[in-house]
Amino acid sequence: DQQVKQNSPSLSVQEGRISILNCDYTNSMFDYFLWYKKYPAEGPTFLISISSIKDKNEDGRFTVFLNKSAKHLSLHIVPSQPGDSAVYFCAASPGGYQKVTFGIGTKLQVIP
Amino acid sequence: EAGVTQSPTHLIKTRGQQVTLRCSPISGHTSVYWYQQALGLGLQFLLWYDEGEERNRGNFPPRFSGRQFPNYSSELNVNALELEDSALYLCASSLAGRRNQPQHFGDGTRLSIL
Numbered sequence: 264d265q266q267v268k269q270n271s272p273s274l275s276v277q278e279g280r281i282s283i284l285n286c287d288y289t290n291s292m293f294d295y296f297l298w299y300k301k302y303p304a305e306g307p308t309f310l311i312s313i314s315s316i317k318d319k320n321e322d323g324r325f326t327v328f329l330n331k332s333a334k335h336l337s338l339h340i341v342p343s344q345p346g347d348s349a350v351y352f353c354a355a356s357p358g359g360y361q362k363v364t365f366g367i368g369t370k371l372q373v374i375p
Numbered sequence: 376e377a378g379v380t381q382s383p384t385h386l387i388k389t390r391g392q393q394v395t396l397r398c399s400p401i402s403g404h405t406s407v408y409w410y411q412q413a414l415g416l417g418l419q420f421l422l423w424y425d426e427g428e429e430r431n432r433g434n435f436p437p438r439f440s441g442r443q444f445p446n447y448s449s450e451l452n453v454n455a456l457e458l459e460d461s462a463l464y465l466c467a468s469s470l471a472g473r474r475n476q477p478q479h480f481g482d483g484t485r486l487s488i489l
Contacts, residue, residue, distance in 0.1 A: 295474070295475045297477055299480075304482070305482050306379070306465055306467075306480035306481050306482040306483050307418070307465070307480045308480070309477040309478070309479055309480075312475065312477055314475050352417065352418065354418075361423070361430075361431065362408075362420050362423060362431050362433070363408070363420065363478060364420065365410075365417045365418040365419075366417055367416060367417035368417060
C-alpha cells in the first residue's frame with residue numbers, strides 16, 4: 264500500500280520555466296510534508312516542508328502547496344535551473360519526528 | 376556544522392554473511408533513522424532510535440536490527456544476508472521531542488550482496 268504517491272517518474276523543463284512536481288497521499292494521519300532533492304551518489308537533501316495548518320510555504324525559488332481536502336501537494340520551482348536536475352522525493356509523517364513515508368521520486372531534468 | 380556521516384561508503388558481502396553499518400548524527404540531534412533504498416524503489420523506513428531506545432520499526436524481518444549509543448551514534452546490523460538486501464542504506468537524524476523537524480540524511484552505504 265503506497266501511502267505517498269508520485270505518479271510522474273520523470274519531468275523535463277526548459278531552464279527559466281516553472282517546474283511543478285506533484286504528490287498525492289492517502290493517510291489522513293499525515294500532518295507534516297516534506298520535499299527532498301537527491302543527486303546520484305548522495306543522500307537526500309531537505310528542501311522545504313509544510314505543516315497541515317498551512318496551505319503554502321515559500322523558500323526562495325521553491326514553493327510547496329498543500330490541498331488537504333484533495334490530499335495533494337505540489338512543489339513549484341521558479342525559475343528552474345540546470346542545477347535543479349535531480350530526483351525529488353515527496354515525504355509525509357504524522358508529526359515530523361516520527362516515521363517518514365517517502366514517495367518513489369520524480370526525476371527532474373532542466374534543459375539549458 | 377558537520378552533517379550526518381555514514382561508514383563505510385561501499386561494502387560487498389556474500390549471502391549468509393553479517394554486516395554492520397555505522398552512522399553519526401548531526402551534533403545535537405538525538406533521533407536517528409535508518410532507511411533502505413533498493414534499486415528502482417523509494418526509501419523504505421527501517422528503524423527509528425531515540426535516546427538509546429528503538430521507537431519504531433518498519434516492515435523488515437528481525438535479522439535487521441540496530442542500536443543507538445550514549446553519544447547518539449547508531450549501528451545497523453543485518454544478519455544472514457540475502458541477495459535482496461542489496462541496496463543503499465541511508466541514515467538520517469533529527470531533533471527529538473519537537474514536532475515538524477525535518478530529518479537530515481547522510482550519503483548512505485551502498486551494500487552489494489554477491
